[in-house]
Every structure is written in structure tokens, then in C-alpha cells.
Amino acid sequence: MTEAVLDTPLTRLAGVRHPVVQTGMGWVAGPRLVSAVANAGGLGILASATMTLDQLGAAIREVKERTGEPFGVNLRADASDAGERIDLLVREGVKVASFALAPKAELIARLKDAGVVVVPSVGARRHAEKVAAWGADAVLVQGGEGGGHTGPVATTLLLPQVVDAVDIPVIAAGGFFDGRGLAAALAYGAAGVAMGTRFLLTADSSVPEEVKQVYLGTRETVVTRQVDGMPHRVLRSDLVDALERSGRAGGLVRAVRNAARFRRLSGMSWRAMIADGRAMKHGKDLSWSQVLMAANTPMLLKAAMVDGRPDLGVMASGQVVAVIDDLPTCEELIGSIVGGAVRAIEGQRSHLAG
Numbered sequence: 001m002t003e004a005v006l007d008t009p010l011t012r013l014a015g016v017r018h019p020v021v022q023t024g025m026g027w028v029a030g031p032r033l034v035s036a037v038a039n040a041g042g043l044g045i046l047a048s049a050t051m052t053l054d055q056l057g058a059a060i061r062e063v064k065e066r067t068g069e070p071f072g073v074n075l076r077a078d079a080s081d082a083g084e085r086i087d088l089l090v091r092e093g094v095k096v097a098s099f100a101l102a103p104k105a106e107l108i109a110r111l112k113d114a115g116v117v118v119v120p121s122v123g124a125r126r127h128a129e130k131v132a133a134w135g136a137d138a139v140l141v142q143g144g145e146g147g148g149h150t151g152p153v154a155t156t157l158l159l160p161q162v163v164d165a166v167d168i169p170v171i172a173a174g175g176f177f178d179g180r181g182l183a184a185a186l187a188y189g190a191a192g193v194a195m196g197t198r199f200l201l202t203a204d205s206s207v208p209e210e211v212k213q214v215y216l217g218t219r220e221t222v223v224t225r226q227v228d229g230m231p232h233r234v235l236r237s238d239l240v241d242a243l244e245r246s247g248r249a250g251g252l253v254r255a256v257r258n259a260a261r262f263r264r265l266s267g268m269s270w271r272a273m274i275a276d277g278r279a280m281k282h283g284k285d286l287s288w289s290q291v292l293m294a295a296n297t298p299m300l301l302k303a304a305m306v307d308g309r310p311d312l313g314v315m316a317s318g319q320v321v322a323v324i325d326d327l328p329t330c331e332e333l334i335g336s337i338v339g340g341a342v343r344a345i346e347g348q349r350s351h352l353a354g
Contacts, residue, residue, distance in 0.1 A: 003041075004339040006182075009169040010043075010191035013117055013138060014096055015070045017041030018338050019192025020182070021140070021171055022199040022330075024074025024098060025148070025316070026050045026298060027305040028207055029199075031059050035066035036204035036330040041338075045072040045098050050298050053084055060092045072096030072119070077103035090114040098140065100149070102127060105134040112137070119171070123151035125161045132166040139166060140194050143174030147197050147318035150174070150223065150233045156188075163189035177320040179340015183348075186341070197318040204330045208308035212327060215315065219322040227314055228297045235315040243314075 008019045022029065022037040024045035037044030046063060048056045056073070063071055075085055077099050086107065089097055097111050099120040111118050112135060120131045121140040128139045141162045143155025151158075155174040163170050169191035176185065176193040185193045200207055201215055220236040226243035227234065234240055303313025328336070 004342045006338055008191045010171060013169055014043050016043045018334055020334050020337055021192060021194035023194050023196040025196050027302050030206055031062035032206050033204050034071050035063050038067040038069035038071045040331040040334040042334050043072060045074050047074050049076050053081055057088055070095035072098050074098045077101050077107060086110060089116060102131050108135045125165050128162045128166050132168050138169040138171060140171040140173055145319045146174035147233050148316040149230055159188050175320055179337045180344050182337055182341035183344035197320050201324050201327055202330050202333055203327050207305050210308055211304050211310050214310045215321055216325060221317050221319055227300060235317045240314060
């Protein structure tokens with residue numbers, strides 16, 4: 001059977017066959033998932049925020065052993081070793097660098113000079129305009145339906161604002177899971193879609209099977225600030241309800257404990273963690289207690305996504321979890337999404353013509 005193809009500015013920019021991106025989810029987007037997405041023709045993004053520099057190097061090399069297709073790495077622009085990580089990407093020939101927080105103009109220029117495609121993620125039109133002016137090659141815009149850190153504006157409102165504001169390819173995220181969504185995003189003017197929860201729930205995801213079953217059996221998400229002090233969309237659970245009831249003092253005690261655990265796990269010194277905290281505060285209205293609470297995120301996510309203990313961890317999730325009931329391979333998923341989008345587009349053409 002002939003493979004369905006959609007040629008867009010994203011596929012041409014990243015050198016991939018399909019305009020479908022797998023987002024860089026901490027503890028989830030490792031070499032196994034990223035290479036499966038790449039081999040299926042999508043753009044897989046390796047999550048590096050929970051990795052040491054040496055671990056990132058090993059993960060990049062493992063992806064390259066598993067696939068010869070382009071892939072990307074998600075970086076923290078405010079990390080104390082961001083420069084070393086960029087050097088690593090350049091040495092290893094990584095195609096795409098994505099960022100959860102907007103990188104400065106100097107970082108963008110440095111990556112672009114080395115031939116790396118730069119794709120920051122944004123949650124507001126003004127942020128898209130800023131990174132576009134700084135030279136970003138494309139921008140990923142996530143609406144409030146998305147999992148993890150999220151904003152209040154729905155994708156259907158935010159996406160057209162950003163498409164109209166910038167002249168670089170726009171990747172739509174937040175609420176996408178099938179071919180109809182991809183067709184709709186393209187109609188809005190996007191160059192493709194990015195998905196997190198949908199790729200987490202695949203056969204190629206390394207998330208423990210018992211945790212995947214929790215996702216498949218849960219239909220409700222909640223946005224909480226008790227994980228790390230910022231709006232975070234996660235699955236509703238007994239733990240999340242308990243966090244909501246724990247209050248500020250209990251959250252800070254837990255944060256101190258988890259900060260120490262993450263320091264031991266990552267090998268970071270307290271000096272490096274404080275430096276990263278200062279970077280997080282820079283230009284943002286964050287208290288030191290909020291910065292400290294951010295240490296909750298890696299450990300609470302790891303408990304579920306790696307250790308298989310959803311009762312002890314939080315599970316980031318987009319609202320699309322309510323309509324997902326299967327665990328396809330990445331090849332099956334991307335094929336069905338692109339094929340479904342082509343059929344939807346052709347169906348609309350026939351409908352309008354008839």
C-alpha cells in the first residue's frame with residue numbers, strides 16, 4: 001500500500017517524511033521512543049532535562065544506533081551547562097534543538113551557525129514574535145489542552161494568533177491525537193502537529209505497562225500548582241488530590257526532600273542547582289519557594305514514569321487522554337494520523353465540490 005504523504009514546511013525543514021512531532025517528555029522521551037518515531041517518519045525529540053551531560057551523550061549515540069533518520073533534543077535554555085549541551089548536539093550532528101523556555105538570541109545564532117534547526121516552544125503570541133525576531137527556524141505553540149506546564153488559552157484560539165503573527169513554520173500542540181486534528185491544524189496554517197500523551201501511550205513507549213493502563217482507564221485531568229508552583233496539567237489521582245490539600249508548608253517540605261533526591265540522582269552539586277534556580281528566576285516573577293518547588297517535578301514524574309508507582313508520582317497528561325483507548329506502535333500511529341488527515345482533506349474537497 002502506498003504511504004500517505006503530506007509535504008509541509010516542517011517536513012522540509014527537519015528532513016522528515018511526516019509533519020508529526022513527538023514532544024520531549026521527561027523520563028518518557030528516551031532513545032527507544034525517539035528512534036521509533038524517527039523510523040516511522042516523524043520527528044522524535046529526546047528529553048534531556050533529566051539527564052546529566054554524559055547521559056545525554058550516551059542517549060544521543062543510542063538513538064543514532066537505532067535509526068539513521070533525523071531527530072531532535074529538547075534543552076533547557078536556562079541550564080547552567082546549556083553551552084556544553086549545545087556543543088554536544090553540534091558534535092553529534094543532531095538535526096533539531098527544541099526548547100521549553102525561549103533561548104536567548106546568542107544561543108539561537110550559535111545553533112544555526114552550526115546547521116542545527118532551532119524550535120522553541122511558546123504559549124503566547126508575544127513569545128512567538130520574540131523568538132522569531134531572534135532567528136528561530138520554527139515555533140511550537142501549545143494550547144491549554146496540552147499536558148505538563150500549560151497556559152489558559154485553547155489551541156483553537158492561540159494557534160491562529162501565532163500563525164498570523166510570524167512568518168516561520170508553526171507546529172501546533174495541545175489536543176491532537178488523530179488525522180482529523182492534523183488536517184484541522186494544517187487548515188489553520190500550521191506546518192504540522194506535536195503530541196505528547198498520544199506518543200506516551202504507544203507500544204514503543206518505555207513507560208511501565210501498569211502506568212499506561214492507569215492512563216487508559218482515566219478520563220479526567222486537572223491543572224494544579226502543587227507540583228512545582230506553576231500550572232501543570234496532570235491526571236487526576238488520589239496523590240494529586242492530597243497535594244492540593246497539603247497546603248504551602250507541606251509542599252515546601254516535600255520540595256526540599258525531593259530537591260535533595262534529584263541532586264543525588266542527577267549528580268548535580270548544590271552550587272549548580274542554585275545556579276539553575278537563579279537562571280529560572282531571571283526575568284520571571286518567581287519566589288525562591290516556587291523555584292524550590294520546581295525540584296518536585298523530576299522526582300514525582302520519575303516515580304510513575306520510570307519506577308512504575310503511580311500511587312507515589314504524578315502523571316502529566318493532555319486532555320486527549322479521555323479519547324485514547326489503545327497502544328499502537330509509532331509506525332501504526334503516525335501512518336493512521338497522516339492517512340486520516342489526507343482522507344479528511346480529500347473528503348472536504350469532495351464535499352465542497354459536490
